[in-house]
Amino acid sequence: MARIGIIIGSTRPGRRGPAVGRWVHQVAVTDRPAVTFEILDLADFGLPLLDEPCPAAMGQYRYPHTHAWANAVARCDGFVFVTPEYNHSTSAAMKNAIDYLFAEWHDKAAGFVSYGVTGGWRATEALRLILAEVRVAGVRTAVGLSLFTDFSASGLTPAPHQRATLQTMLDELLTWSSALSRVRQS
Ligand SMILES: Cc1cc2nc3c(=O)[nH]c(=O)nc-3n(C[C@H](O)[C@H](O)[C@H](O)COP(=O)(O)O)c2cc1C
Known part of the structure; x- marks a missing residue:
């Protein structure tokens, strides 16, 4: 069974992120019983600014917060x-x-949901560059x-077309996640 981390x-404080994450989760779980979708809220992991003495590529983690985050991403x-x-x-x-992290990201797929004054697209484009370096497609x-x-004023009220776009993104993500799981096994 595939597992997707949101x-x-x-x-x-006061961030919009959790409302967006909950919407993604609610749309994702509908009609996809074979997939597990798990919200990974960075606020819950309490990561300080990178404080590991060794580069992540060496895979030698010292601190419990790093191990907790590494386990969440690795699964x-x-x-x-x-x-x-x-x-x-x-x-x-x-x-x-x-x-x-480093190896925990390798040969996995990603989809993007950005938000900002006009859609937050520059955040997604920046993420694509960063993630290429850790082999996330x-x-x-x-x-x-x-x-x-x-x-x-009441919170997240996505325009109707956004749900359809999210469904398309999720379908692409699950296809690539499945394909890349075979790459990780080879
Ligand atoms: C430090 C900061 C910088 C921001 N810069 C931009 C920006 O460059 N472009 C944009 O469209 N919105 C920008 N915004 C607006 C945010 O995208 C918006 O407030 C969003 O809700 C922030 O996410 P959050 O509520 O989950 O923290 C910025 C907000 C903050 C706090």
């Missing part, structure tokens, strides 16, 4: 990166969490939620 990449076959746009990129928390279709049209 990574919530913001940690600040996943693919990921949905739920990312805010902060100053034309992803969040520092997301980049830091990626930097913590990003699928083409991505969701971009706009603060103007997909959120309201």
